[in-house]
Structures are given as C-alpha cells and as structure tokens.
Amino acid sequence: MTLGPITSQELARLRQAMFLGLARQPLAVPEQLQSLLAVAPDKEPALAVLALTGQRQRFERPAVEQSADGIPEAARHLHADQRPIIPEPARRLLLRLANGAEKSLADMVVRAAVRRIAHAGFRLHPFDLPRLIGHIKGDARCLGLAERAYLSLADASGSADAPSLLHAEISAESWTEFPKGHRVAFLRQERRRDPAAARALLEGAFKAETAAVRADLLTALDVGLGPDDLPFLEGLSADRSESVRNLAVRLAASVPGTPAYAARLAEVARCFERKDTPVSGIMKRVGLARSTPIRFTAPKHPSAAQRHAALESLFQGLSVREIAAAAALPVDEVVAALPASEEAVLTALSDRAVRDGDDEAVLWLIAHRLSHIDAGRFSAAPLLQWLADSLPGPVSAGFGETLLGSAQAALERCKEATTPAAMKDDGTLVWTATLLPPELLGAFQQAITGLLPGTTRSARDFADLALALDTLQPPQR
Numbered sequence: 001m002t003l004g005p006i007t008s009q010e011l012a013r014l015r016q017a018m019f020l021g022l023a024r025q026p027l028a029v030p031e032q033l034q035s036l037l038a039v040a041p042d043k044e045p046a047l048a049v050l051a052l053t054g055q056r057q058r059f060e061r062p063a064v065e066q067s068a069d070g071i072p073e074a075a076r077h078l079h080a081d082q083r084p085i086i087p088e089p090a091r092r093l094l095l096r097l098a099n100g101a102e103k104s105l106a107d108m109v110v111r112a113a114v115r116r117i118a119h120a121g122f123r124l125h126p127f128d129l130p131r132l133i134g135h136i137k138g139d140a141r142c143l144g145l146a147e148r149a150y151l152s153l154a155d156a157s158g159s160a161d162a163p164s165l166l167h168a169e170i171s172a173e174s175w176t177e178f179p180k181g182h183r184v185a186f187l188r189q190e191r192r193r194d195p196a197a198a199r200a201l202l203e204g205a206f207k208a209e210t211a212a213v214r215a216d217l218l219t220a221l222d223v224g225l226g227p228d229d230l231p232f233l234e235g236l237s238a239d240r241s242e243s244v245r246n247l248a249v250r251l252a253a254s255v256p257g258t259p260a261y262a263a264r265l266a267e268v269a270r271c272f273e274r275k276d277t278p279v280s281g282i283m284k285r286v287g288l289a290r291s292t293p294i295r296f297t298a299p300k301h302p303s304a305a306q307r308h309a310a311l312e313s314l315f316q317g318l319s320v321r322e323i324a325a326a327a328a329l330p331v332d333e334v335v336a337a338l339p340a341s342e343e344a345v346l347t348a349l350s351d352r353a354v355r356d357g358d359d360e361a362v363l364w365l366i367a368h369r370l371s372h373i374d375a376g377r378f379s380a381a382p383l384l385q386w387l388a389d390s391l392p393g394p395v396s397a398g399f400g401e402t403l404l405g406s407a408q409a410a411l412e413r414c415k416e417a418t419t420p421a422a423m424k425d426d427g428t429l430v431w432t433a434t435l436l437p438p439e440l441l442g443a444f445q446q447a448i449t450g451l452l453p454g455t456t457r458s459a460r461d462f463a464d465l466a467l468a469l470d471t472l473q474p475p476q477r
Helices: 008-020 031-039 045-058 073-080 088-100 106-119 127-134 143-154 162-166 180-193 194-206 213-222 227-237 242-253 257-268 278-285 305-317 320-327 331-338 345-355 359-371 381-388 397-406 407-416 428-435 438-445 453-470
Strands: none
Touching: 008 359, 031 045, 045 227, 045 305, 088 106, 088 127, 088 194, 088 453, 106 127, 106 381, 106 428, 106 453, 127 143, 180 194, 180 213, 194 213, 194 227, 213 227, 213 242, 213 381, 227 242, 242 257, 278 381, 305 345, 305 438, 320 359, 331 359, 345 359, 359 381, 359 397, 381 428, 397 407, 397 428, 407 428, 428 438, 428 453, 438 453
C-alpha cells in the first residue's frame, strides 16, 4: 500500500533528475514508491521509478482553476476584455480571408489582419478563436486579454504558467508572468522609454530563466544600447549558456562610444566616398555640374562567403544615420550608394532601423531595395512580407504610391501567365494590400480588376477588410 498520491512537486523532481541524468542529480525516490520497489529488489530502481511515474502521468488530468461557482477563471477573463468585439460585417470578411488564404501564407496574412483589427480598437469574436488561434498565437501583438485567456483555457497540459496569460495589461510588476514574446516586446518598449529602468527589470529576472529565454530577453538590450549597459553585459562572460555569452559579446561590441564601436563605425564610413575626377572638379567650380555620386567600396575578401560574413559583422547594429554622420555625407546619398547585391549590409541596416522605430529610415531602405529589384527575374514578395511584419501599421500615402508602382511588374506577370502555377499570387499582391493605407486601397483594387479571381482573392479580401475597418467608428474607451 502506498502512503498517498505522488505530488506534482515530487513528479517534477523526478522528471528533472531523468532529464539532467542521474550522475548530475541523484534519484530521490518518493516515500510512496519505496514499498513498491521493495517487492522487486532485483529490478533497477531508476527504471522502475520511470515506469511507475509514467503510468501515474497517464491518468493525471489537468486541473483548471475554478471559482466557487465552477466557472474557470480564464473564462471570466476572456469576457473581461474591454475591447468591443469586431462588428459582424468585418468579422465575415476576416473569416473569408482566413479560409481563402494560400496555406503557405495563411499565418502571416491572418496575423496582419488581426493586427489591423487590434489597431482599430476591436477584438476577435470568441466563437472564432478556435479557428484563428493557431495562426496568431505566435505573435504577441495579436494576443490581447481575450486571446490569452482562450489560450489558457485551451491548454491541455495544465502547465503552471497558464495563469500568466490572464493579466489585463503587461507592466513592470507583472511582466515576468507573461509569455516570452510579450516580455521581449515589453522590454524593447521600456528600453525606448527608460533604458536603465528596463535593464534593471531584466537583471532582476535574468538568472531565474532558462538559457533560451535568457538569450531572447537579452536581445531587447539592442534598443537604447549605451555605456551603462557594459557592466551587465561584461558580467555575462561567465553565463552557463554559450549562446548568451556570444550574444553579450556582440552587444558589448555594439555599444556606442566604446573604442571597438568607434573603430568599426570609422571603417564603415570609409566604405562611402565621393571621388571627383579632374574634369568633374573643374565643372563643379564653374557651376556646370553637380556633386559626384557617392560610391560604396567594401573591403576585399577571398570569397563571396567570407565577404558576406565580414560585411554582416561590420555593419551589424549600425544605423544609416550614424554612418552618414561619421562619413559627413547626406543620409539620402548614403542610402542611394548602397549596392543592391550586398544583402548583408541592407539587412543589417534595415533591422537596426526597425529596432529603433525609425520608420523613415526603414522606408528609405525599402524603397531603395525595391528600385533595384529586377522584376522580370525576382519577386518583391519576401521584402514586402518582412516590411508588413516589421511595421506597426500601414505605410504613408507617399510610400504607398511607391508600393503601387512596384506592384505593376507583378500585375503584368500575372496577366501574361499561361500556367496555373504562374497565375498564382506569389505574395506580392497580398503583402501590398496589407501595407497600403486606406486611401490607396481603392486604386489598388482597381489595378487588380483584370486578373483572375483566384489570383487576387487574398489581396482583395484583405483590402475589403481594411476598408471595412476604416469606415467603423472608433470604439468608446
């Protein structure tokens, strides 16, 4: 006879011992199992305990926290979300978009649509959460209180962190109890507001996290990175995770004002030069010629792979504004000099602009990259998808005109297509729709009128949803 059920804490200790290895953490047999093991002394205790605890877990039912009247607490929080439910006409358009989106694009398209809905001040209908939650659960920007409460209700594992989904708002007091994606986004937001206070929050919770979570949380320090962060970063040289140590070294090398950073910035600035020829110099002096365009010259390397890796390391964490200031050159001319073939450089500069929330620099870089895409050979879809996922909302009307112009090549390609595969939207049209402001969506819908319905279905559905949201009255707060 056993003395009682094995507690969840005892099961957790047994699992940890098995995962770490008994050489690192000796097996502590619960008192309730010792009498069973004594019946078969010739059996290996570790294997017997593993078999018995496995059988115990087969019959373990997840416990849902309930109030006195039997209603799960998560269900109460689902209906406590103060945002109004999306109106029925827009709801039908959302479901039509989700049902018709290309399978490979569905997650990103639905996430973009839900972010538009949240930006408009609404939340999803509770009845639609089972259908849509699989698409959006990986994006913290899509998960308000109602969506997080539903995830808690649907969590069949009964994991201990389920209650962490039920806070109405993330704050300095509750941020450690939120899912990882929310926590990283919160730290980045706080770093923009007060870098020192955000770093203090991270330091207070850092040691209690797993290696993977520590690394993800540490990436938030790249926002507002400064000399005051160096003691914390240097202290991570003894962290037990190699990925955390490497990330800390990279961040320390990106701190503005340090000798390493200054040397790297100076080396990057030397890549941009304005070289005048004797003739151009004479012409400029007499007022008959404009300044010679800036040229980009990268350091030489033996192979293309080495060149790519070196440029990625060289430009990592730098902004186009810093580079222009160091080179004493106009920012727009520095952007114009960036070679379209140097993907490592363009990606590093674009990522920094997104981290800084510098939407103007993001749009400069994207417009530059779009202008150099050979539309006959390459698709703009991956670049537009990255932009749609990176920006908090639609682009400005001015940049929207640029996007409409860049979509013309995709429109012509679809019109000339003769096979079903070629007639499909590769993502260019739907990502263009997700990025355009409402005032340009009518022109976009007109531009795609001549294409087959199957080609334009997702793009048109998204445009219809965005226009429907734009006509709704802002909800009362």
